[in-house]
Structures are given as C-alpha cells and as structure tokens.
Amino acid sequence: MEAEVRDTIADIRQWVSLLQAIADAGQQAMIVVGPERRVLAFNRVAQQLAEAYYQPLTMGGLYDEALRPEDRDDIVSYIQRALDGAMVIAERKIPQGEGQIWVESHFTPLRDAAGTIRAVCITTLSIDERKRAEEKLRSARDQLQAVLRNIADGVAVLTPDRRIRYANEALAQLFGYSSADELIGLELLAIYERLQVREENGGPLSLEAMPSWQVFHGMPVAEATYCFQPLGSSEDRWAVVRARPVPDDRGNVRFAVKSFHDITQLRRTEQGLRLLVDAGAILGSSLEFEQIISRVAEMVTSRIANWCAIHLVADDGQVVRVAASHADPGSWTAELEAQLSGDGGMPDVIANVLRSGRAELYTEIPGERLLGHKRARKLVAFWDDVGPLSVIAAPLTRRERVIGAITLISATAYRRYIPAELAVVEELARQIAQAVENARLYREARRAAEEARRQAARVQILAEASRIFAEASLDFRAVLHAVGRFIGERLGDLCVVRLLSDDGRWLEPAMVYHPDPAVQRALRDVAAMTPLRADQGISGKVVQSGAALLVPDVAALPPEKRRSLMPSYELVREHFDLRSLLAAPLREQGQVIGAISLARSAPERPYSMDDQLLLQELADRAALAIANARLYERIMQRERRLLGAFAPAAGERSPALIPEPLTKREREVLWYLAQGMTNQEIADTLHVSQGTIKAHVESIIGKLGVANRTQAVVRALELGLLVSPLE
Structure with missing residues (x-):
C-alpha cells in the first residue's frame, strides 16, 4: 500500500515538473491541488499572481485560504467539478494594483496510469488585452448596428x-x-x-x-x-x-x-415628367379634344394608374364623362368601371373637386367609401379582396373657372400615390384644361367662320336667285323653268314645283327638274300621272301649315308615314333613290300659292335646318316671280282673245310684222321655248344637236329684235307667232 502511494506521488511530481516547465515557458500561472484542495505544487508566476491577488501560496497548505472570500465558493466548485472528471474553463476579474484585470483559468483533472484522478491542475492566463479588444469590437459592432438600423x-x-x-x-x-x-x-x-x-x-x-x-x-x-x-x-x-x-x-x-x-420616388418623378412631355405632345397634335383626351387617359392607365377618367362640365352645367380607361378589362377595374358608369353616378371625390376647385389625394381609401352608394356597399367582400385604393383627383381649371376634372385610381398593392405624383397630375390637368379651352375657342372661331361663310354663300345664292328670276322676265314657263333649275342645282337633286289649282283643291305639277334628262322625263310623267290634292303629301302638308318641312332620313320612317309624305313613293323609287326630303310653301302676299319639294339620293348629305331656311327664302322669292308671271300670262291671254277677234287667220298672218319671217324650224323651236324647255331638251325632242338649237335661238332673237329668249317668247305672243308644231 505504501508503495502505491509513493508511486502515485512520484507520478504527480513528474506531472508537476512537466507542467511547471510548460507554464513557465508560456508565462502561465500553474497550481496543482490534491483531492483535499491542498497545494501540491505551483510555479513562480502563480506565486506572483497569488501575492497580488490575496495572499501567498504555501506548499501543502489549504488552497482555500489563498482565495478571497467572495471568490472562494466558485473556485471550490470548479475544483470539485474537475475532480469529478470535467474540464472547466472560467473567466473572472482579479485585482491588480489599483485596478482589475481579466484572467482565464483552466481546471484540468490529472490522472494516473490507471486513469484515476489524483489532482487538479489550475492554469491561469491574463486575457485582459483580449477582453479590451472584444469590448472595443462589441462597441464598434453596436455602433455599426445602430448606424445600419437607422x-x-x-x-x-x-x-x-x-x-x-x-x-x-x-x-x-x-x-x-x-x-x-x-x-x-x-x-x-x-x-x-x-x-x-x-x-x-x-x-x-x-x-x-x-x-x-x-x-x-x-x-x-x-x-x-x-x-x-x-x-x-x-x-x-x-x-x-x-x-x-x-x-x-x-x-x-x-x-x-x-x-x-x-430611387422609386425619383423614378416616379421622372415618369411624371415623361408623362407630362408625352401628354403635351398628344394634346398638341389635334384640336379634336375628345379623341386626344381619350388617348391621354389610355396613356395614364398604361403608366401610373389602374383606372383613369376625365369629366367635363357642359354648357348647361351637366357633368359629362368624356374619357375613361382601365388597364386590365379582366381585373377588378372592370367592376369599378361598371359601377362608375351605372346608375350610381359620379364618386363624391370627383364632385368635391368640381365644387371646390382643389385637388385631392387619398393615399389609401376603401373602395366602398370611394363609391359611396348602395351598390358599392353590397360589394364590401369584393372590395376587401381588392384591398384599399389610392386616388388622385384634380380639377381642370381655366381662367379661375372649373371646367372638369381628371381622376386616377390605383390599387395600393400596385401603386400608392404620393404628393409628388399629385403635383404631376395637377400639371397634367392644367395641360388638359388648356387643350380643351384651345379646342373650344378654335371650334367657336371655326363655327363663326363657317357661319360667316354660310351667310355669305346664302346672300350670294339669294342675290343670284333674284337676278335669274328677274331675267326670266314675265314669261310664266320661263320663270318656272328658272326656279326649278336654279333651286334644283343648288339644293337638289330633284326639284318639283306644284301650284294650287284655281279652285284650290289640287296641287298641279308645274315644273320637275333633275340633272339627268331621262330621269327628269320619267319623273315628270310620274308627277303628271299622280294627281295630288291640296292636303296630300309633303307638298300638301307645307301648303296647309304654311311652314317648311324637313325629313332628313326617309328610310327611317314607317312605310305608312313614307306613303303619306309621298303617295307616289314607289313609282319615284323606280327612277330615283330618294333618301332625304325638304319642302317649303310658295307664299305671296300672305297667301300660299303652291309648294317646292326637294329630294336627295346621297345618304351622307341629308337636308339640314340651314337648307330648310335657305329653301324658304328662295321659295318666297320664287313665289313672287311666279305670281307676277302668272298674272302677266293671264293678262296676255285676255289681250290675245281680244286681238284674236280682229287678227287674220293663222295661214294669212302678214310677214310684214317682222323684218324677216321665221322659218318652219324656227317656229317649232320658238314653240318649245315658250314651253320652258332648255336647248338640250329641244334638241332631244327634235333629234338634232344642241349647237343647232342654239343657232336657231340666236336667229329667232335677231329676227324678233329682242335681247333674250324670254323676250322672244313675249314678242311672239304679242305677234301671234306661237303655233303648235302639230297644227
């Protein structure tokens, strides 16, 4: 037994010698304590540390006595854990001079050859520099964290x-x-x-x-x-x-x-500037503001909004939506568009902007609150799925007057509007308002110029009509021909003049004009074959009412209405595809003596109110010329009857009445002139060229010593030279 103890002590001393050498080389303090915590060995550094720490070490002394009371329990527990087989590392502060330093102690169990723990080796190393470095690092890290957090x-x-x-x-x-x-x-x-x-x-x-x-x-x-x-x-x-x-x-x-x-805000600002530049280019490209405003709304939805609408205040004060665009027809914007274009009306936000003249920004607003009407409240679940909306509404203002508003709506998941974008939309609203005002001023100027042009053309037509009707002299047929041809050419295509019969019961066709001679003859026959009472057709209506009547689209009328306006409608349609009707009464000194009716075949040129007013003025001038010519014809007829009783028979007429007698062909031409026929119509009837007829007319005028064809007819009446070719 004593041999085993001696061997153990020898083994420990060998360990201690080895550890002392290592510790001294590394400047580490080393203490070896036995199971009862008595000091078995220590090196020079350990003694120096102990003296500075509390009190010197003594070989074989109880290690507990060298410890400060406040550290004793912790170190004793570390030694016991090492005796139990654990490797223990502990950091602590110990006094040094007037201050303290950090040390790190390792409690290592020492085993014999059989593995039995015989002692504990305590090595202590100063880690004060490391701790100071760690503290600096920790402080720097905390500062960095604070900087990065902020x-x-x-x-x-x-x-x-x-x-x-x-x-x-x-x-x-x-x-x-x-x-x-x-x-x-x-x-x-x-x-x-x-x-x-x-x-x-x-x-x-x-x-x-x-x-x-x-x-x-x-x-x-x-x-x-x-x-x-x-x-x-x-x-x-x-x-x-x-x-x-x-x-x-x-x-x-x-x-x-x-x-x-x-840089999202910067990019949005750049987007806004590009939007304003591109919008300016669109708004300046045309004065048709309805089209360009729609293009602007589409551009806005393609860049910064899910939905965009532009409203304008009409002249009567009504608010009209002139443009609307939504980015994705298959998304929630389709439902928004349906609600905003339905009976629910305009959102309150737009009404507020129109009333106050100030822009409004809603960074986030529920959809049902935006719409604010019953249908929206029924769709709360729908709007919950969409999420909050972001809204900008800005007034369109010119000359301190609100003329409309532009509204942008976006789901906040897509875009949440900020004040910088509000400024962009306000500038866009200013550009739109300027474009609308420019377009309206241009339209007013254009309307004024067009009205002036129409008035000038109207005055010119009326002056020309007065001249031509006067040139027709008092020849009844010539006047009718001049009236029909002039009005037909200016307002045509088809012109029909009907005069009331002497008993006032019938409207007799007096003149039918169409630029195509074949159509004219056919329609003249139709008019002759269909007697018209004074209260029938469109002519009868204007005769009875004394006011002009306009039918812009004949095809849109029910069949019975068409027949009432034109009893011969089906017969006329065989030769002329009438699309628009216009008629005016022939009024002379407060009495209606007949009617002028017009028809057009081009659907793209329906008659207008301007045409109606012009026709009535022409009809009043024509009525005076027709009434005078009719009166003159009746007077001449009475004179011819009186002269006829004393005039020689037709075969015995004296050629001495005129310097040079008319040829048979010239008398035929003169007869047709009296019927109001044109040179071309006479040429067609006699189967000769228009040039030949023109030569005959010039010869007749020369032989009768008159200035024009109308005077030639009057002179022939006076001389009794008008004889039917059939006689």
Missing part, C-alpha cells in the same frame, strides 16, 4: 456563395420581408427570383453584370440599377445597388457589402 438604405453582407450573412431592417422593409432575420442565410438569387428583379430597362438579370459577382471577381466597386416588386405587392420599385469587397489578411475577398438605395 440608415435609409438597405444593406446586406454576402458570403462568396452569395448567401446573406447580415442584413438591416431597411433592406427587409424594401424587399417586403417582416424582419431582417428572415433574410439571414438566404441565397440572394433566390430572393431576386421571388421579387421578380430585372434590369433597369426591364430585361432579365445577367449574373456577370451583378455587382456582387463583379466584386467577388476582382472589381473594387460595382453598381447597377434594378427594378423589382416587393413581396405581396405588384408595385414596381427601383433601387441603385452598389457592392464593395471586404478582403481578409491575405487580400482575398471574404465578404461583399451591398447597399440598396431606393
């Missing part, structure tokens, strides 16, 4: 495998994550895929163009601009991404620090 830019630290080692809260907020902790350990490319990150121009990302890839491959700094959509949002955002390398001691890139500077 910095507006997102920051991430990437490892060479592109995983996030660190991220601040600004980056999490920018990407739509709830906290920065969610980003730690994630691969950056996987995050980019979730956020639909793309190049500034909208193209796909290129790995080689990514700033982090470039700095890991030797670039000192790299930069790019990306567009992306944060989690849970369809709103595009933009960020300038910069990357810088963090090298290790050997110069190899250990980390890459990436910063993400949000």
